[in-house]
Amino acid sequence: MHSHKTTIAITEHIFRCFITYSCMTILLTATHVSHAEQKFGFGHPITQQQMAAWDINVFADGENLPAGSGTVAMGRDIYVQQCASCHGAKGEGGLGDKLAGGKDTLASDKPVKTVGSYWPYAPTLFDYIRRAMPLTAPQTLSNDQVYAVTAYVLQLNGLVPDDATMDAKSLAAIRMPNRDGFVPDPRPDVPQAGGDEKKSAQHKAIEQTH
Numbered sequence: 530m531h532s533h534k535t536t537i538a539i540t541e542h543i544f545r546c547f548i549t550y551s552c553m554t555i556l557l558t559a560t561h562v563s564h565a566e567q568k569f570g571f572g573h574p575i576t577q578q579q580m581a582a583w584d585i586n587v588f589a590d591g592e593n594l595p596a597g598s599g600t601v602a603m604g605r606d607i608y609v610q611q612c613a614s615c616h617g618a619k620g621e622g623g624l625g626d627k628l629a630g631g632k633d634t635l636a637s638d639k640p641v642k643t644v645g646s647y648w649p650y651a652p653t654l655f656d657y658i659r660r661a662m663p664l665t666a667p668q669t670l671s672n673d674q675v676y677a678v679t680a681y682v683l684q685l686n687g688l689v690p691d692d693a694t695m696d697a698k699s700l701a702a703i704r705m706p707n708r709d710g711f712v713p714d715p716r717p718d719v720p721q722a723g724g725d726e727k728k729s730a731q732h733k734a735i736e737q738t739h
């Protein structure tokens with residue numbers, strides 16, 4: 530009898546120890562998860578410099594446009610070398626979209642959507658080109674080159690004169706012909722009035738392509 534009781538007591542003891550041990554293990558594991566970074570060497574904190582390379586959103590009103598500038602003449606050279614093969618010598622389109630023309634066609638039976646006829650904000654053009662073009666080598670142009678080729682595409686659309694220079698201020702000051710042609714997006718998760726202005730140019734560009 531005595532030895533039987535002892536056996537039960539020992540068994541219980543082992544069982545309790547097991548439970549306690551399990552709980553401790555779970556706790557320790559939970560603590561260790563938060564140190565997974567150090568333990569397994571996953572990831573590392575991002576530096577300000579690395580962040581800057583991603584933080585290139587230009588807003589529709591020109592906020593966040595970088596320093597620098599470029600002329601229509603400079604832009605023409607870049608365009609001939611790096612854009613015309615896809616977009617045509619005068620922006621008439623080809624492999625790539627038509628970039629110029631289509632003025633006053635949006636309400637017609639055959640709307641022609643181009644930068645000049647359709648896009649509501651000029652800073653969007655800077656954002657788009659810097660981010661995505663030339664198609665085969667995006668983000669290889671300097672900010673000055675992007676300003677220049679932006680100036681040239683606007684000139685092809687008759688929106689700036691031949692001798693224009695684009696920089697953060699002059700680009701933001703351009704009023705695009707279709708500026709008021711967009712209706713507010715009624716979905717509840719889309720920021721309205723005021724906030725709409727602050728929507729990034731990239732976001733605008735995405736909306737435009739739909």
Ligand code: HEC
Pocket residue numbers: 607608611612613614615616624625626627628642643644654657658662663664665678682738
């Ligand atoms: C290899 C061909 C190619 C080259 C070179 C190229 N693009 Fe494009 N581009 C495209 C294509 C294709 C699209 C459409 C992309 C899409 O809708 O996702 C496009 C879209 C664009 C648009 C948006 C047009 C719109 O109304 O939606 C702009 C602006 C533009 N390109 C400018 C440029 C500029 C400026 C250069 C030169 C620095 C350039 N592209 C070089 C193929 C090219």
